[in-house]
Amino acid sequence: MFRLALQSLRHRTGGFMASFIALFLGATIVMTFASMLDTSGGSSVTSADRDTLVIMANVVGGFALVIVIFAATSTLTLSVRQRGAEMAVLKHVGATPAQIGRMIVGETTIVALAGSLLAILPAMLGGWLLLEALASTGQVSATVPYRFGPIALGLGLGINLVSATVAAALTARSTTRKRASESSAAAMIETPGTGKKRVIAAVVLLAVGIGLGVVTATVSREEGYESMQTAGQASIWASIGFALLAQVLLRAIITVLGHPLAQMTGASSYLALLNLRQRSHQMASIAMPIILFTGLATGTLYMQDIENSVTSVEGVAKSTIQKNIETLNYVFVGMIVLFAAIMLINTLVAATTYRSREFGQQRLAGSTPPQMLSMVVVESIVLAVTGVLFGSIASLVSVVPFSIARTGSPVPDSPAGIYLGIVAVAVIITIVPTPTTTRRVIRTSAVEAVAA
Amino acid sequence: MFRRHSGNPARAADALRLVSVSKVYGDGANAVTALDDVTLTLPAGSFTAVMGPSGSGKSTLLHCAAGLDQPTTGQVFIDDKEMTGDEAALTRFRRQRIGFVFQQFNLLPALTVLQNVTLPLKLSGRKLDHTHIRIVLEQVGLSDRLEHRPAELSGGEQQRVTIARALVTNPSMIFADEPTGALDTRNARSILTLLQEAVRDFGQTVVMVTHDPVAASHACSVLFLADGKFVGRLDNPTAEAVAERLTHLGDDIARQPVALGA
Ligand SMILES: Nc1ncnc2c1ncn2[C@@H]1O[C@H](COP(=O)(O)OP(=O)(O)O)[C@@H](O)[C@H]1O
Ligand SMILES: [Mg+2]
Numbered sequence: 201m202f203r204l205a206l207q208s209l210r211h212r213t214g215g216f217m218a219s220f221i222a223l224f225l226g227a228t229i230v231m232t233f234a235s236m237l238d239t240s241g242g243s244s245v246t247s248a249d250r251d252t253l254v255i256m257a258n259v260v261g262g263f264a265l266v267i268v269i270f271a272a273t274s275t276l277t278l279s280v281r282q283r284g285a286e287m288a289v290l291k292h293v294g295a296t297p298a299q300i301g302r303m304i305v306g307e308t309t310i311v312a313l314a315g316s317l318l319a320i321l322p323a324m325l326g327g328w329l330l331l332e333a334l335a336s337t338g339q340v341s342a343t344v345p346y347r348f349g350p351i352a353l354g355l356g357l358g359i360n361l362v363s364a365t366v367a368a369a370l371t372a373r374s375t376t377r378k379r380a381s382e383s384s385a386a387a388m389i390e391t392p393g394t395g396k397k398r399v400i401a402a403v404v405l406l407a408v409g410i411g412l413g414v415v416t417a418t419v420s421r422e423e424g425y426e427s428m429q430t431a432g433q434a435s436i437w438a439s440i441g442f443a444l445l446a447q448v449l450l451r452a453i454i455t456v457l458g459h460p461l462a463q464m465t466g467a468s469s470y471l472a473l474l475n476l477r478q479r480s481h482q483m484a485s486i487a488m489p490i491i492l493f494t495g496l497a498t499g500t501l502y503m504q505d506i507e508n509s510v511t512s513v514e515g516v517a518k519s520t521i522q523k524n525i526e527t528l529n530y531v532f533v534g535m536i537v538l539f540a541a542i543m544l545i546n547t548l549v550a551a552t553t554y555r556s557r558e559f560g561q562q563r564l565a566g567s568t569p570p571q572m573l574s575m576v577v578v579e580s581i582v583l584a585v586t587g588v589l590f591g592s593i594a595s596l597v598s599v600v601p602f603s604i605a606r607t608g609s610p611v612p613d614s615p616a617g618i619y620l621g622i623v624a625v626a627v628i629i630t631i632v633p634t635p636t637t638t639r640r641v642i643r644t645s646a647v648e649a650v651a652a
Numbered sequence: 653m654f655r656r657h658s659g660n661p662a663r664a665a666d667a668l669r670l671v672s673v674s675k676v677y678g679d680g681a682n683a684v685t686a687l688d689d690v691t692l693t694l695p696a697g698s699f700t701a702v703m704g705p706s707g708s709g710k711s712t713l714l715h716c717a718a719g720l721d722q723p724t725t726g727q728v729f730i731d732d733k734e735m736t737g738d739e740a741a742l743t744r745f746r747r748q749r750i751g752f753v754f755q756q757f758n759l760l761p762a763l764t765v766l767q768n769v770t771l772p773l774k775l776s777g778r779k780l781d782h783t784h785i786r787i788v789l790e791q792v793g794l795s796d797r798l799e800h801r802p803a804e805l806s807g808g809e810q811q812r813v814t815i816a817r818a819l820v821t822n823p824s825m826i827f828a829d830e831p832t833g834a835l836d837t838r839n840a841r842s843i844l845t846l847l848q849e850a851v852r853d854f855g856q857t858v859v860m861v862t863h864d865p866v867a868a869s870h871a872c873s874v875l876f877l878a879d880g881k882f883v884g885r886l887d888n889p890t891a892e893a894v895a896e897r898l899t900h901l902g903d904d905i906a907r908q909p910v911a912l913g914a
Contacts, residue, residue, distance in 0.1 A: 467774045478762035561758045564720075565817070566747035566772040568740040647720050650758050 216311050218550035222275040223315030223360055225542055226268035229535060231323030231348075231356035232330060233261030238349035239331060249340040252524055256334070259429075260532050263436055264539075265359065270440065270492075271543050272360070273367040274485050276308060279550070301372040308368035309361065316360045323356065324348045330531065339524050402444035409438030409597045417601035425510075425522055427605045428503055432529075435598035439495030442590040446484035446491060450476065453586045461578060468571050471562070472578035483583060486547055490587020490626055493540030495594035497533050497622045502599045504529045505614040510606045537625070545633045552576070552637040559642055560649025572642055576634045584630040588623055664732040667696040667825050667857035668717060673726030675712050675880075686712040687723070688880035696824070699851045699858045701868035701889070703898060704877035710861040711829055713877065717859065718827045719746050731824040747776045751818025751856075753828035753847075757810040759802040759817075766798040769816045776821075785820055791853070792816045792846055808839030815846050819854060826850060828860040832867050844870040865894035876901055 233256065239245070240253035290300055328346045335342045412434035420427035442449065454476050461469045476483050504526060511518055518526070559572060567575070603612040642649075675687040686709045694700055702710050715721035717728055719735045719742045728735045730749050735742065752758075759768045769789065773780055789795050792812040802810050811831060818826050828847065832840035848870055850856040860871060868874045869891040876884035878901055886897055 466777060467771075470774060471771075474762055474767070558760065558762075561760050563743065564752060564754075564758050565760065565768075566743060566775040568743040568775075570740060571775060645721060647715055650754075650756065 216279060216307070218275045218546050219272070219279050219308070219364075220311050220315050221546045222272045222543060223312050223364055224319050225539060226272050227316040227319035227356045227360045228323045228326060229264045229268060229539065230261065230359055231319060231352045232326035233257045233264060234355040235323065235327035235346075235348045235352040236261070236330065237351045238347040239327070239344060241349075241351075242345055242347055245344055246341065249344055252334065252340050252520075253344075255524065256330070256528060256531075260528055260535070263532070264535060266436075266440070268539075269359070269363040270443070271489070271539070272363055274488060275543070275547060275550075276364060276367045277371050277485070301369065304372040305365055305368045308364045312360045312364035313357075316357045319356060320353070323352065327352070333531070334527065337523060337527060339520060339527060398444050399448075402441045405437045405441030405444065409434045409436075409441060409594065412437065413597040413601040415601075416598075417604040421605045424606075425507055425525065428507060428525060428602060431503060431598045431602035431605070432500060434601065435495050435499030435595045438594035438597045439492050439499075439591060442495070442594050443488040443491045446487040446586070446590075447480050449590050450480050450484050450487055450583070450586050453582060453589070454480075457582060457585065461582070467567075468574040469578045471567070472575045472582070475575070476579055476582055482551060483579070486544070486551065486630070487583050487587045487590075489540045489544045489547065490584060490630055491591040491594065493536060493544070494588050494591025494622060494626050496536045496591075497625075498592060498595035498619060499598035500529050500533050500536075501618050501622070502595070502612060502614055503602045505618060506599075506603055506606050506612045509613065541625075541629045544629050548580075548630075548633040549637050552634055553641060556641045556644070556649050557652060559638070560644075560646040560652075563642065563646035564650065569639075569642055573635050573638060576638045577631065580631045580634045584627045587630065588626050591626070592619075592623075663696050663824060663855075665696060666693050666729070667698070667731060668692070668694040668859065669729040669732070670717060671727045671729070673713075673716055673723045673728065675709075675716055675721070676724045685880055687716065689726070690880070690882060692875075692882070694857060694859065696857050697851060697855055698873070699848065699871045700860070701871035701874045702859065702861045702877055703863065703865075703868055703874055703894065704883075705901070706863070708877045709880040710877055712880075714827050714829050714859065714861050718750055718752065718825070744776070747772055747821065749824040751821060751823040751826040753811065753814045753818055753826065753831045755830035755833040757802070757807075757814050757834075759810055759813055761802055764799050764801055765794055765805070765813050768802070768813055769820055772817060772821050778821075784822070788816050788819045791819070791849065806839070807835050808842065811835060811839070811843050812846065815843065815850070819850055819856070822854070824857065826856050826858045828858065830861055830863070832862065832864065840864075840867065865891040865898065868894045 236253040236257035240250045240257070245253070287300060290303075295303075327348055331340070331344065331346050334340045335344065412430050416427050416431040416434065420430050454473060458473055462473060507522070507526070511522070562572065562575075563569075599612060600610045604610050607613070670690055670692040673687055673690045674685065677684045677686055688709075690713065702713060704710055712721070716723045719728070719730075730745075733745075733749070735745055737745070760771065763771065766789075770780060770785060786795070789798070792815050794809065794812055794816060797805065797809065802813065805813070811834075815831075826847070831847070832843055835843060844867055847858050847860065851858055851872075858871075860867070862868050869889050871889065872887070874886040874889045874894055874897075875882055876886075876897060883901065884897060886893060
């Protein structure tokens with residue numbers, strides 16, 4: 201089975217690209233922050249510097265980790281599910297569930313290992329840049345030597361391999377549980393719903409998010425800027441909660457937008473809505489990074505803006521800790537933006553390329569290229585609306601309580617431009633890649649596309 | 653001997669006309685001449701089978717005639733209208749005048765039977781003629797499966813959906829590429845009967861590529877293709893006569909590979 205795994209990897213390099221990029225990026229981010237722990241262990245590092253470095257690694261790195269695992273899991277699930285038909289063939293020729301499981305886990309392990317090893321150099325560079333940034337803002341002394349060592353390597357490789365393998369094993373289990381005939385039918389229809397466990401997890405996370413928001417607005421009121429830590433977590437958990445529910449949320453949005461959209465552009469919207477409804481599972485994996493991106497970026501940037509105006513009104517200089525938090529926030533948002541953008545583009549390109557055959561069938565049924573393009577644009581708009589709407593709601597769980605805690609008013613006196621900027625980025629990275637990829641995909645003749 | 657249909661006055665007498673159509677794949681040393689200067693006229697209301705050895709150019713002929721691929725040289729006329737333009741123009745042309753039946757069905761998995769059948773009408777922004785749609789669906793025997801998705805249907809049923817989809821736009825031509833290739837004998841026979849009925853009852857013109865002499869015997873006439881050229885024709889074919897002819901076609905090619913080569 202390991203040989204089969206290697207062979208399947210070699211033949212379908214494209215199909216594994218999305219998982220590879222997610223794992224590579226995840227490992228880069230985890231190792232970048234984990235190298236702060238290596239650096240803090242240096243003998244010449246003062247205890248104040250050590251604290252700053254450890255906070256940086258634990259707080260930002262910790263949340264990066266949650267998101268990385270989430271992203272890696274969702275792309276892996278997507279890539280295995282997209283191969284439903286291939287799995288059905290394997291079952292028909294007599295592969296046992298255990299053999300298929302070993303093949304999927306084997307492939308994933310190879311991809312995860314390759315992704316982690318290639319991430320070492322960029323992570324070294326990233327960690328060094330992060331330390332430079334901390335030193336140049338005076339948060340650690342300029343003499344702290346950069347170290348990339350066993351902690352970074354161990355965490356990077358370990359987390360990547362463990363999360364990828366676990367994700368693969370879970371996906372393999374759900375794939376192999378179906379009987380052979382079922383899975384070929386399922387591969388064609390593809391409408392798994394949202395499982396009960398997932399709904400429970402999402403509800404718990406949303407409750408945690410709201411709970412932290414309430415704590416921020418009430419108990420942590422006297423804590424000043426420190427309440428940012430509680431408030432910041434609120435939107436992270438709420439965003440992940442919504443992301444887990446993406447399929448349900450997407451269906452709700454389709455129900456609301458369905459009618460007016462169907463009136464607007466005729467056959468293209470009609471098809472777009474059918475696709476969204478019928479493939480809400482795959483489509484949801486695209487809405488997820490949009491929710492996370494919007495929720496985390498909006499929450500963090502507005503909290504920082506509230507904090508900035510509070511300190512400037514008070515006329516006090518920021519303490520080192522406040523400056524640390526500010527840097528942390530900006531690094532965090534930068535990372536989220538980068539990660540979400542790459543994940544999103546990655547998922548969109550993979551998902552669109554995978555639809556080549558479906559596009560061919562549609563063209564044979566009479567869709568012109570402009571009709572194909574407007575169809576995928578309508579799909580993307582619905583996804584962007586879903587992602588931005590629920591990301592925005594998730595961010596409120598941080599922003600409103602923090603504003604109450606710091607200024608007494610639930611509505612912050614911050615510029616709307618920040619939000620508009622975030623929405624613009626979210627919309628652009630959601631809507632641009634799909635028609636671009638579609639145009640490339642439909643360049644091959646429809647007959648060839650359906651034969652492939 | 654071809655049944656003429658007076659039902660559709662807008663249609664030209666010749667449903668399909670190919671004028672010196674050639675198709676060359678690749679270039680230089682790798683060039684393959686899949687169609688070699690083919691000229692062909694098929695009257696409206698005819699049912700023609702195209703046969704020939706594997707690689708003789710049957711699919712290429714069908715794709716060029718149906719506007720799915722562009723000939724390297726030559727012209728294609730459907731209903732006396734020349735088929736030219738970019739992909740969007742060709743698609744609009746096909747949507748209006750051509751129906752397809754493929755070996756692999758090519759139904760959209762996300763759509764129900766009814767949605768698949770009416771899709772071409774929706775795409776061309778035409779008003780749905782529900783009476784006509786109902787007649788077509790009854791004809792192919794799918795009236796009770798309208799809400800099923802393709803994955804829930806047997807191969808024979810899926811092929812009947814594609815025939816309904818081809819008929820529903822009331823096209824000038826229906827092209828079928830190995831329509832029975834993926835079906836068992838019983839289902840194959842019912843699909844061939846449906847194609848015959850499309851010609852007889854709906855006045856359609858059908859061109860069907862097949863390698864099965866029994867399938868070909870359902871047509872009004874059989875054209876034989878070898879190395880991108882028409883090399884024979886059989887009217888009112890029987891399966892035996894077609895099989896016999898095919899065997900000799902093989903002999904001819906084996907005997908003179910150079911003379912017939914591209
Ligand atoms: N897309 C293509 N590129 C290159 N050569 C092709 C292509 N399609 C068909 N051919 C070649 O053209 C010839 C005719 O093919 P085809 O029309 O598929 O034959 P048939 O359907 O009779 O089996 C064959 O030699 C085949 O290899
Ligand atoms: Mg062929």
